Amino acid sequence: MTQSGRVVVLAGGLSHERDVSLRAGRRVAEALRSAGVEVEVRDVDSSLVPSLRADPPRCVFPLLYGESGEDGTLREVLDLLSIPYVGSPPSASRLAFDKPVAKALVAAAGIRTPESVTLPHDTFREVGATALIEVVVDRLGLPLVVKPTRGGSALGCSIVTELAEMPGAMVGCFAYGPFALLERFVDGTEVTVSVIDTGSGPQALPAVEIRPVDGRYDYSARYTAGSTEFVTPAKLEADVEAEVARVAVEAHRVLGLADLSRTDLIVDGDGAVWFLEVNVAPGMTETSLLPLSVEAADLDLGAVCRALVDAAAKP
Amino acid sequence: MQQQPARHSRETRLDMYVDRYASRTRGMTASEIRALFAVASRPEVVSLAGGMPNISGLPLDTIGSMVHELVAEHGTEAMQYGSGQGVPMLREQICDVMALEGIEAHPDDVVVTVGSQQAVDLVTRIFCDPGDVVICEAPSYVGALGVFRAYECEVVHAEMDADGLVPAALRDALAAAAAAGQRVKFLYTIPNFHNPAGVSLSEPRRREVLEIAREHDLLVLEDNPYGLLGFDEEPRRALRADEAERVVYLGSFSKTFAPGMRVGWALAPHAVREKLVLAQESSTLCPPSFSQLMISSYLAGQDWMGQVKQFREMYRERRDAMLEALDDLMPDGTTWTVPAGGFYVWLTLPPGLDAKAMLPRAVTARVAYVPGTAFYADEFGSQCMRLSYCYPTPERIREGVRRLAAVVEQELDLRATFGVATKVQPRSYDTPNTDLT
Numbered sequence: 150m151t152q153s154g155r156v157v158v159l160a161g162g163l164s165h166e167r168d169v170s171l172r173a174g175r176r177v178a179e180a181l182r183s184a185g186v187e188v189e190v191r192d193v194d195s196s197l198v199p200s201l202r203a204d205p206p207r208c209v210f211p212l213l214y215g216e217s218g219e220d221g222t223l224r225e226v227l228d229l230l231s232i233p234y235v236g237s238p239p240s241a242s243r244l245a246f247d248k249p250v251a252k253a254l255v256a257a258a259g260i261r262t263p264e265s266v267t268l269p270h271d272t273f274r275e276v277g278a279t280a281l282i283e284v285v286v287d288r289l290g291l292p293l294v295v296k297p298t299r300g301g302s303a304l305g306c307s308i309v310t311e312l313a314e315m316p317g318a319m320v321g322c323f324a325y326g327p328f329a330l331l332e333r334f335v336d337g338t339e340v341t342v343s344v345i346d347t348g349s350g351p352q353a354l355p356a357v358e359i360r361p362v363d364g365r366y367d368y369s370a371r372y373t374a375g376s377t378e379f380v381t382p383a384k385l386e387a388d389v390e391a392e393v394a395r396v397a398v399e400a401h402r403v404l405g406l407a408d409l410s411r412t413d414l415i416v417d418g419d420g421a422v423w424f425l426e427v428n429v430a431p432g433m434t435e436t437s438l439l440p441l442s443v444e445a446a447d448l449d450l451g452a453v454c455r456a457l458v459d460a461a462a463k464p
Numbered sequence: 465m466q467q468q469p470a471r472h473s474r475e476t477r478l479d480m481y482v483d484r485y486a487s488r489t490r491g492m493t494a495s496e497i498r499a500l501f502a503v504a505s506r507p508e509v510v511s512l513a514g515g516m517p518n519i520s521g522l523p524l525d526t527i528g529s530m531v532h533e534l535v536a537e538h539g540t541e542a543m544q545y546g547s548g549q550g551v552p553m554l555r556e557q558i559c560d561v562m563a564l565e566g567i568e569a570h571p572d573d574v575v576v577t578v579g580s581q582q583a584v585d586l587v588t589r590i591f592c593d594p595g596d597v598v599i600c601e602a603p604s605y606v607g608a609l610g611v612f613r614a615y616e617c618e619v620v621h622a623e624m625d626a627d628g629l630v631p632a633a634l635r636d637a638l639a640a641a642a643a644a645g646q647r648v649k650f651l652y653t654i655p656n657f658h659n660p661a662g663v664s665l666s667e668p669r670r671r672e673v674l675e676i677a678r679e680h681d682l683l684v685l686e687d688n689p690y691g692l693l694g695f696d697e698e699p700r701r702a703l704r705a706d707e708a709e710r711v712v713y714l715g716s717f718s719k720t721f722a723p724g725m726r727v728g729w730a731l732a733p734h735a736v737r738e739k740l741v742l743a744q745e746s747s748t749l750c751p752p753s754f755s756q757l758m759i760s761s762y763l764a765g766q767d768w769m770g771q772v773k774q775f776r777e778m779y780r781e782r783r784d785a786m787l788e789a790l791d792d793l794m795p796d797g798t799t800w801t802v803p804a805g806g807f808y809v810w811l812t813l814p815p816g817l818d819a820k821a822m823l824p825r826a827v828t829a830r831v832a833y834v835p836g837t838a839f840y841a842d843e844f845g846s847q848c849m850r851l852s853y854c855y856p857t858p859e860r861i862r863e864g865v866r867r868l869a870a871v872v873e874q875e876l877d878l879r880a881t882f883g884v885a886t887k888v889q890p891r892s893y894d895t896p897n898t899d900l901t
Contacts, residue, residue: 161506163503163506163508163509163830164503165496165499165500165503165824165827165828166499167499167502167503167506168498168499168502168503169499171502194506270878270881273881273882274877274880274881278881278882278883279883302496304496304824305824316882316883317882319882320818320821320878320879320882321821323878324821324822324823324824324825325824325825325828358473362477368494368495368496368499369493369494369495369496371494372494372499373493373494374477374478374479374482375477375478375479375481375482376477376493377477377478378475378476378477379475379476379477379478380473380474380475381473381474381476382473383473384473435478436478441476445474
């Protein structure tokens with residue numbers, strides 16, 4: 150079976166981020182079409198594998214978020230089908246999608262990341278939530294960040310400023326998954342750095358500074374136009390600007406990522422750069438950060454997406 | 465850290481109109497709860513969330529022939545602008561429909577609208593200034609709350625029980641508004657098979673609510689989309705049947721025929737009707753001629769009452785499936801209403817659980833519902849949820865309840881671990897709920 154010239158954009162899926170994925174799929178499809186690429190947008194369902202087998206595309210552009218989309222599972226399926234795709238291989242996706250694992254790997258490479266602890270719901274039940282929360286707070290201090298170990302779009306995330314808020318934050322976190330990452334809060338400038346590799350090695354795009362109007366970059370602030378002010382490029386000293394770019398590229402490299410990634414960072418009051426997490430499937434909606442970085446680099450999103458496809462599809 | 469820009473930076477909020485929106489758009493933001501409903505549309509998920517009528521039983525071939533005939537014989541009328549008040553023939557037929565609930569009405573007092581949702585909008589538009597009070601049942605229809613919010617009304621909820629709106633609660637709400645120097649513009653009520661509560665206003669309470677309306681010079685907005693979908697009895701007598709001057713009655717063909725037609729109506733006292741027609745004309749010029757003529761033709765030429773009977777039987781079977789599954793499967797401490805018609809069961813979780821916080825877990829388990837907070841203007845209802853039985857098959861309903869029961873068990877376990885009680889917010893309209901309109 151020969152491969153056709155079309156690119157399949159995969160969007161939707163069954164995760165909590167389906168809506169975000171559908172929006173991203175529409176945007177990337179539009180960008181690719183503007184660059185002259187034949188595009189088919191499709192959801193992930195039981196007809197996907199037979200369809201890809203019967204009519205293999207030139208390349209798949211996965212824009213699926215959350216479980217299966219970002220944990221490498223779907224990419225395993227594409228590997229089984231020998232269909233090239235944009236993005237990281239399954240093994241790297243698995244590592245990067247698991248926030249504590251990613252933190253441990255980048256920390257081992259010398260990248261600064263806030264101290265944290267990862268605990269499942271079962272442990273709180275077994276040893277007693279009150280005592281365990283006290284120990285965690287004693288160790289990490291307040292405020293602290295509570296988030297599910299897997300997932301994105303800030304779903305289930307809280308910044309806890311008082312001990313009394315901890316149980317509610319834990320319940321909110323465990324609604325999205327069985328493991329919680331509790332992380333020391335680092336005050337500073339929130340920036341994100343996208344990395345793309347169209348065949349000549351990973352390159353950092355200009356950093357984007359995030360200033361939520363209401364102070365919190367939560368789900369609403371992420372996906373409601375007007376709720377967040379973005380500064381592109383981020384207003385950073387030249388040495389800090391170079392450092393955030395270096396950290397993002399180094400995280401991309403250490404985790405074995407490919408083609409594109411986005412690393413979320415904090416620059417603290419002393420100019421130190423802290424790694425928070427990395428996204429193997431960066432958001433691509435109208436309010437997402439990677440497209441802003443592309444624009445800040447004076448690049449065209451369609452051209453970048455096409456270059457990513459061309460690089461991924463190269464035999 | 466004081467930073468100097470290395471080069472020119474651009475600041476953007478990705479919305480060039482961000483400073484120009486009206487203040488009433490505050491709260492119109494992306495919501496993680498709304499986003500979760502994107503998953504509910506997938507076939508793997510048993511959605512007990514949506515209130516879509518199940519119209520699979522409609523005789524589509526016959527309706528297709530009717531469309532053909534309508535275009536062939538009345539095409540230029542059907543595809544032309546029409547009267548702002550609606551097609552006269554249809555307004556006569558609407559009076560016949562309302563007669564089933566004891567209403568004696570004249571077609572001149574009927575205004576056809578784009579679904580009864582638009583009727584709620586028009587009535588609110590002609591009566592309410594920002595800050596005016598509208599009394600609603602607790603809980604109330606999410607679509608009406610959205611309209612009241614858009615017109616910047618202050619919603620005051622009055623409690624319900626198994627017999628519907630509690631008259632004493634209505635009196636309390638009126639007294640509180642009077643004490644605060646506020647003007648109550650109307651009571652919005654759904655007397656039959658309430659959305660979302662599933663209960664109906666008892667006969668004695670119907671009389672009492674009308675007495676209160678007369679005592680307090682209160683206008684009643686009677687929203688009755690489900691009135692002909694009772695399972696066990698003849699249609700109940702409408703409030704409007706016993707009070708013509710203080711009741712504006714809203715009806716709809718969305719549940720008895722097809723929601724895609726978007727045809728509803730308002731029956732109003734003469735002076736109100738005049739203003740509704742003017743408001744209708746400024747809103748849409750006229751309701752859609754094509755849909756009106758289609759429905760007129762359907763009512764005249766088809767056994768529409770027989771079709772409604774079929775709908776009732778289908779919905780009754782699904783209601784029974786849901787109640788039986790809830791009885792069999794839900795953990796102790798969970799309670800629910802027993803609807804005698806309509807589409808909805810209102811379920812109250814065991815103490816301490818929060819339906820909104822639990823929704824991500826439910827979606828992971830492939831079942832969806834609407835958290836109770838969507839049906840309050842003031843963040844109440846967190847312990848409750850609306851379950852719809854109108855759309856899934858009885859087998860899917862049982863499977864959905866099985867999944868939901870497991871989720872509730874897990875949530876009970878989680879709450880036991882962390883000892884977190886449902887957070888009850890103070891009643892306030894400052895934080896309107898924007899989930900799922």
